[in-house]
Amino acid sequence: YVHRVLAHELLCPHGGPSCEYYLVLAQTHLLKKDFAKAEEYLQQAAQMDYLNPNVWGVKGHLYFLSGNHVEAKACYERTISFVVDASEMHFIFLRLGQIYLEEKE
Numbered sequence: 277y278v279h280r281v282l283a284h285e286l287l288c289p290h291g292g293p294s295c296e297y298y299l300v301l302a303q304t305h306l307l308k309k310d311f312a313k314a315e316e317y318l319q320q321a322a323q324m325d326y327l328n329p330n331v332w333g334v335k336g337h338l339y340f341l342s343g344n345h346v347e348a349k350a351c352y353e354r355t356i357s358f359v360v361d362a363s364e365m366h367f368i369f370l371r372l373g374q375i376y377l378e379e380k381e
Contacts, residue, residue, distance in 0.1 A: 295325040302334055311342045329355050333362035340371050349375045 298321035305314035315338055321331045336351035352372040355362050362368060 329358040329362035
């Protein structure tokens with residue numbers, strides 16, 4: 277179903293994929309634990325909208341789930357530094373707190 281919706285997004289008259297399009301693709305691949313593909317789509321999303329807090333939040337989730345807590349921490353801290361909140365702030369704070377506890381900060 278997700279792929280049909282994304283295909284419809286490509287056919288919209290706005291002209292090609294958007295940052296949100298790449299974010300949804302990245303989240304879909306995160307759910308499948310296909311971290312390499314998720315990272316690829318997140319890089320494309322970041323190129324389109326580098327200041328989007330959702331890009332950095334999902335990047336944090338990618339690194340957290342793949343065990344790279346140093347990069348996850350950096351992404352989560354960047355996410356909370358934005359004026360506009362990401363859509364999943366609860367999970368971002370929980371995971372960042374877990375990383376801080378592991379580091380004894």
